Amino acid sequence: MPDALVIAAHGSHLNPSSSAPAFDHADRIRETGAFDEVRETFWKEEPAFREVLRTVDAEEVYVVPLFISEGYFTEEIIPRELRLDGWNTDSWDSDGTSATTATLTAADTGQTIQYCGPVGSHDAMSDVIVQRAKSVTGDPDVGEGFGLAVVGHGTKRNENSAKAIEYHADRIRGMDRFDEVQALFMDEDPEIDDVTGFFDVSDIVVVPLFIADGYHTQEDIPEDMGLTDDYREGYELPERVDGHDIWYAGAVGTEPLLADVVLERTVEAGADVRGAIEQVRNRTRMAVEMDD
C-alpha cells in the first residue's frame, strides 16, 4: 500500500488565507510525487482532524503538524482528534524543541500513523527563516550589515512557543551570517514594540515565526513596530523607523521552502523522500548552505 502525507494546520472560520500555506506546501509536495496521497486537514476547516484519516487510502500515514511550537495543538488536540492510540505528551520525548516522531495506531481506521513533530521546532526551520530574509530583501547574500529579528508570541500562550523562537535565533546567530540576531515577542520582553532599540545596525529584517498571515502578522506587529499607524494604509519595504530600515517579512510559514521542512519531518519518521527534498530546495532556489 502506498504512503500518504497529511499536513495538519489550524485554519480559520474567518480568514480565507489562513489555510493558504497548508495548501501551497501540500501542492509543492504533490508536484514531487513523493507520496501517493497528500491531504490537508484543519482544526477549523474541513476535512477536520477527526475525519481526515478515513479519506486516505494508505495503511501508513505521515502526519506533519503545520504549527510553530510543540504544545497544546500538537500534543493534545491533534492526537486526540486523530484518535492516536497510546499517545501521551512523553511520546516525543522532547524538551520543547526536540520532537521527532512517534509511531502510533489510529483507533478510527487502524492505520499506522507516523506522528511527526511540528515544522516550527525542526532545525531546518532556521534555514527557512534565513530564506525568508533573502526573499524579503531580494538579496541572496543578505547578512552582513543586517540585523535579524525572529518574532513570536510570548510565553503567555505557550512556554514552548518562546523556546522555539529563541532556539532558532540561537541557531541563526551561530551561523555568523547576520551582524545581530534577536528573539522578540509580542506580549513579553524583549518586546517587538522596541525593535529598533535592540539593534545597532541600521537594516533590520523582521521575520515573524507564524504559519499563516493574519491578524497578528498583518495588523498587530506592523503597528506595534511603528511601520504604520494603521495597517490598512500599508508601509514601505523597507520602512524607515527611528533611523533604521525595517524589512518586514510577514509570516515565515508562507515561504515556499517550508515544504522542505515538512518533508524533513517525514524523513525523520522513516520516509524515503530525499529526492523530493532536493526538488523542493531547487525549486525554491535555496542556496547550498544547509548544515548537513
Add this chain to the structure above:
Amino acid sequence: MTSEYVDALVETASDGISFDGLRVAGDGEYTFETPAVELTELSEAALRDVAAGSPYVTNWYFWHAQTPQKDDRWAFLRRVEDAPLESETDSIHDRYEALDDGVTTTWGQLEITVTLGTAGQREYSLSHVADGADSELHSYDESLQARELARLDDDGRYRPLKTAPTLGTGWEFSGLGPEALVEAVGFFYPATITNWHREQNGNLDVSHWTETMERQSGIYQVVTTWDRGEGHEHVEWVAESCCTDSQCLKRREWQYDEERELETHGGDGVFPCREPCSLVISAARKFTKLDAEPTHSYEFELTPSEKEQLEGLIDAVAEGRVGEIREADIGKDANRYRTRFLRARRFDEDSQLCGVPTEEE
C-alpha cells in the same frame, strides 16, 4: 488498450471471474458467459477473440483496474452511474444505454454526469446544480482546482463551512477520470463520500452532542456547563440555528445523546453529519455565554408596526434575505431606508433603543 484488458482477463480467469453479468473461468481451457452468450471449451486464443471488444470485459476491467479500489470510493462511483453496489447478474445493456446518453446524479450542490468513453472507460463531468445549459461556465480539468472554487461564494465571501448551501456557480469540470472525480468531490465536500459509505454499511460512528462537548478542551470546555441534565432545549436551538438544510447540506445524524433525539429536523441531505462540527462548537461557546445571562425587564415604547419591523428584521437576517431586499422597497421590514428611519426615530445618541440603557444606571 485492447491487449491490456484482454491480458488481464486471461491472467485472472483461473481465479474465476463473476462480475456484472460476466463469468469467466478456466486455465488453458476456458468458459466465457454473459447474459447473451455461453461459450465453453475455449482455447486462450478463442477467449482473447471473444473478449476483445466485449463491453462486459471492458466493464469488468474498468471496475477492477481503472477505478479506485478503496471501498468507499468504489461504492460512490457505482452510485454515480446508478449501478448496484454489488455486482449485478443481469445484462449491463440498459446501464450502457443510459451511459451513452449520460447518467446524472447530484451530491449536495454538485451535479455529476458520467458517460462512456473508449473501451469501457467512464468520463465524468461536474458542475453546479443551479447552472443550466445556457449558463456561461469556466472550464476546469484538474481536481485540485475544486479546492479554490469551494473557498468563496458567488458574492466573494469566504465559506468556512464547505457543506453550506452557498457553493459558487459558473464552473464545470469535464473529462475527469474516476480518481479525479472522487478527488474533486473530496475538495468540494471533504469526507462526505467516506461517511456516506459508512452509513450505507450501517457503521457510521456518530458522536452525539454530549460526548462531543465532553471531549472539548481549552476555551471550548465551557460548553459542557450548558448541559445540566434538565432537558436539551438549548441543543434544539443550536440545531435549528446552524444545522438545518438552509444552513448546511449534511443530514444531521447526531442527537443530544444516545437516548435523547432532537426534535429539530436533521435535514434531507444525501451525506450524513456524524458530529457537531467546529463551527457548531465555536458557535455553541458563544451561545453558552449568551444563554447564561439572566433576563432583565426593559420598558420600550414602540408602535405595533415598529415591533413587527424588529421581528421582520431579525427574521430577514436569520434567513439571509437582507441582500435580496430592493433599495426602494420600503414595505420590507429590513429595507435599509426603513431601518435607518427606525434607528433615527428610536435610538438615542448612544445607539440605545428608545434611550433605555442596557445596564441599570
